[in-house]
Amino acid sequence: MDDVVTGAMSTLLAKLGDLLAEEYELQAGVRGDVAFLRAELESMEAALLRISEAPVDQPLGAQDRLWARELRELTYDAEDCVEAFLVRLDHRHHAPPNNGLQGLRGFVHRGLSLLRRVKARRDMGTEVRDIKRRVAEVSERRVRYKVDGVAAKPDGPTVDSLRLSALYTKAAELVGTGERSDELVRMLMEGDEASSRQLKVVSVAGFGGLGKTTLAKLVYEKLKGHFDCAAFVTVSLNPNMKKVLRNMLCQLGNECSLNDAMCGGEGRIIDKLREFLQNKRYLIVLDDIWSYSVWDTVKYALIENGRGSRIITTTRILDVAKQASEDYGIVREEVICRWVCEGFVQKQHGKTSYQVGEEYFEDLISKSMIQPHLYNHGNTVWSCWVHDMMLDLITSISEEENFLKVFGGLQPISVQSKIRRLSLQNINAEDSKKLATMNLSHLRSLTVSPEAFTYFLPAFSSFPVIRVLDLHGCSQVDDNHCKQICNLFHLRYLRLSRTSITEIPNEIGSLQLLQFLDLDMTKIKELPSTFVQLSQLEYLSLDNQTRLPECFGNLKSLQKLLPQITIRSPAMLRDLSRLSELRLLLVRFNECDESYDEPFVQCLSNLVNLESLQIFDCHNGLSSSIGISTPGPQQLRSINIGPGTINRVPRWMSSLSALSSLDITLLTLQEEDLQILGSVPSLRNLYVWVKEHRKDRHQRLVIGSDYPFRCLARFRIGRGAMEVEFAPGAMLKLQTLHLDFHVRHTLDQFGNFDFSLENLPSLERVIVHINCYYAELGEVQDAEASIKKALDLNPNKPTLELEKHGDSWRSG
Known part of the structure; x- marks a missing residue:
């Protein structure tokens, strides 16, 4: 750029x-x-x-x-x-x-x-x-x-001098890191038997740039292998606590609870964290805590369970007045959308502007200008962060080149040129008086924090050429402000999430250049009919309770629609099918019967650019008997069907040539399901959750060369009885196998634990979660021994990670 x-x-x-x-x-x-x-x-x-x-x-x-x-x-x-x-x-x-x-x-x-x-x-x-x-x-x-x-x-520090300064400062910080990390490890791990079972919290304090995060990360990497689960979570100033808790839940590995908690508030996520950690020995790092209120919220999730869990916190309380370090996790998608709307990214032949922005993002990571923060399931970067020293350099260049003005904290307000981009952070009443005297008519981009909005209530009419307006979290923004905003005809990017808006006026149709609109976590019940005039809208985020208007299929440029659409009739599927540019789709079915099958498959046929699909609460719809007659969404790489269940794997999946990741919940697993799944040509990751074990059969489904699974590298199956075994020639490229089964159910249905794991020639890692409830000690030992024996016979000698849940078996 x-x-x-x-x-x-x-x-x-x-x-x-x-x-x-x-x-x-x-x-x-x-x-x-x-x-x-x-x-x-x-x-x-x-x-x-x-x-x-x-x-x-x-x-x-x-x-x-x-x-x-x-x-x-x-x-x-x-x-x-x-x-x-x-x-x-x-x-x-x-x-x-x-x-x-x-x-x-x-x-x-x-x-x-x-x-x-x-x-x-x-x-x-x-x-x-x-x-x-x-x-x-x-x-x-x-x-x-x-x-x-x-x-x-040069009349100031050159890029070379700044680079050398950063290099040698970093080197100086690392001197003695080994000694400090060893000391921290001793503080966390040493003690008598009683103290080793107690929850222990150790804090690292100091000013920004001292190396607290580096030290905590070093200790975290040393110790995390000694715990059942671990998470490294950055908090920073003015955190979105729901996001912080959600990140923690994600890193700890509780994917099912994460999906369930997505629609809830902080309390629901805390409940899920407590439930998940109840029987776990966990290690959690809370990096860069700025206030006691943050700790007061997080500590409710960190249950004391007598398993010897450990918590590390880092803080710079003495430096609390310093502004936040665009080191907080910055969501990749939000960054790229903003680049596009600011005009920094242009379309290229055969690529959307967002796809070009993704390439820019990856280029910045490869050059270490930004660093990965969290990854999603596809092992792509979900969020990034910027080091303090890089942030200082960026701020310095932005100020010198009049690219961006940041007001707030300890930075004085003084302007000698036209302001094009403005970020208002922790300003006070005196700052707002100075702002009121400034000419902001050339402003292109305005970001206002909730704290700043308390003192600075702008007249939006004074920003005639503004393109980007970010008022996320400003609860003072109401319907009157929204009506004014609808007169800003140059807007491309509008973020009104977590504001007090309850209604979108009809004038919204005047924002003909709008590309990004975020209305999440508002109290808007429905959108006006004029909303469908936003012909250039590419990204739309709504609250779960907000209804789309009729004829929303007119939003022809829409590429991402979040968080999900509730399908209330087959007619809505026909409208949805007109959004041919859509790349991400999350749908929830209000009800689902045979009348939905054909419209849904036809909808998929039309969404030719779809890359990711998630379906919730479909309950026995999406019939397996209907196939896609046209080429369909050949860009579709990821599908998640759950937590509702369907009877069969839909037959149309076998026609998706790019599908590489599938997470599906089935009522039961049948041979027909394996035939369809095995024929998906590019499938690399497969997660199958079986709701009920088959009561009418006592023979396992045998996966062999008849079910090709040509590219499958990771396979997970659970959670009732273990219903499959592997014949010679099965899943020739499988590297990671995750089994999740109930000992008692498996014995009742099949009488043994012979899964024939020795027949998987490329297997490198096996993860086994055994549910031991209602099983006797000897039965659990038989399950362990059978799995270990099979792996010993496997010529690839895969590693085994085994975890048992429930302790009723101990009484046996």
Whole structure:
């Protein structure tokens, strides 16, 4: 991304090209000026990029820096002007119709509309001439004052010096880390038998950059293998506690409870954590706690169970006034969406702007400018974080280049140039007085924290060209504010989650450029009919209780719809099928019978760009007898069907050529299910949960070469009786096998624990969870011995991780 270097150059050049199209009917002189601007700015863009690629040991001179900064500011003004013109003209298509006015009234209406268009073109011509004059002045000034061959002495720290500083500071921090980590390990693990069984908490305190996180991470990696489960959770300033607790639940490995807790509040997640940790010896690191209230919330989840669990906290309480370190987990999806809406990412041939943004994100990780924080099930980065020193560098460059102004905390408010992007954090009443005197009419992006909104209640009409507005968590934002916001015609990104809005006005249809809209955790019950006019909307996040309007299939650009759609009729499936750009879909069925089967499969056939699908509460729908007649969603890589259950694996799954991950809950497992699953060509991860064991059969299903499973690398099956065994030639590429079964049910149905694990030639790791309730001690020992014997016979000698649940067997 070169936006810091070139300003709005790339998007401006594209808009200038649009202006030259015949449909805008520019006067001949104005068309000539626009063509001149486009050619001149293309040359200037090339010069700016050459400047950005200058070697770090040859710093830019002061004149080059001034010229680049002036040109960047000019591109922002020019783009604001051009877009305002385009919006004024295009907005007429969405103005209220004249309702068939005839005679004099109709003539007057048409005449006024014509006058408005003429005035817009005249104003545009005036502003283009002014921009042309400024471009010429900038070019002449550079020639007039340029001194070739003389490199100016840098007046501040260079990139090299900052890099060396970071390198040697880091090296100095690491001196003695081994001693400190050994001491911390002793504090956590040493003690008599009684204390070793008690929950122990150790805190590491100090100011930012001291190495607390590094130390805690080192100790965490040393010790986590000694515990049943572990999590390393970053808290930071003003945390979203629901997200913190959810991250903890995810890392601890309780995937089922995580799905169940997604729709609940903090209390529900805490209950799930307590339930999961009840019989576990756990290790948890809570990194960067800023307040006692955070600990007071988290400690309710960290149950004392007499298993010798350990907790490490890091904190910089003495430095609590310091602003938060865009080190808090930043969700990948939110970052990329914001890049797209800011105009930093452009579409490329065959790729959406979001997909290009994903490539930028991966590039930043590969260069260690940002670091992975959490991973999702597909082993891709779900969130990232930025180190304190990198954050300081980013803040410094942003301030110097007038890219972003951050107000709050200890940073004084002083502005000497136009503000394009503004982030308001922990401001006070005095700060708000200063803000009130500033000209914010050039603002493109505004982020306001809940604390800042208490002091700064902006008049949204004073932001005529704003594109990004983030008011997440500002509970003071209400329906009146929302009505004002609907007049911000340039908006691309609007985040109103966790606000007090209860109703979206009809005027929402005026936001024709809107691409990202977050209305999660609001009290909005339904959306107005005009909502479907948002033809460029790509990302929509709603509260679970918010109903989509009729004809929502008109949102043709929609790619992600969260958190889920509740399907209340087959007609909704037909509307859903029109969203052909959709890449992520989460659906919940209000009810599900045979009348839903064909519309659902037809819907899948039309969603040709779908990549991830989750289905909840389908309850015996989605018949196995219906196949997809058209190619269908050939991009679909992940499917999760649960927690409701279906009778059979749907036959249409075998036609999904890109499907690599499937998590499915079945009422029972049958041979037909294995035939369909085994024929999915790219399936690598398979998780099958069986609700009931088959009461009418006593022979296990045999998985052999008849069920190809050509790419399967990870397989998990549970949780009743263990109903399958593996014949020679089965699952030739399987590396990880996760068995989850009930001893008593397995014996009752099959009489033994012979799963023939020795026949899996590529097996490297076996994870076994044994439910021991109602089983005798000898039966549990037989299960363990049978599994170990099979693995001993396996030529690949896979490792075994075995865990038992329930202790009723001890009494046997």
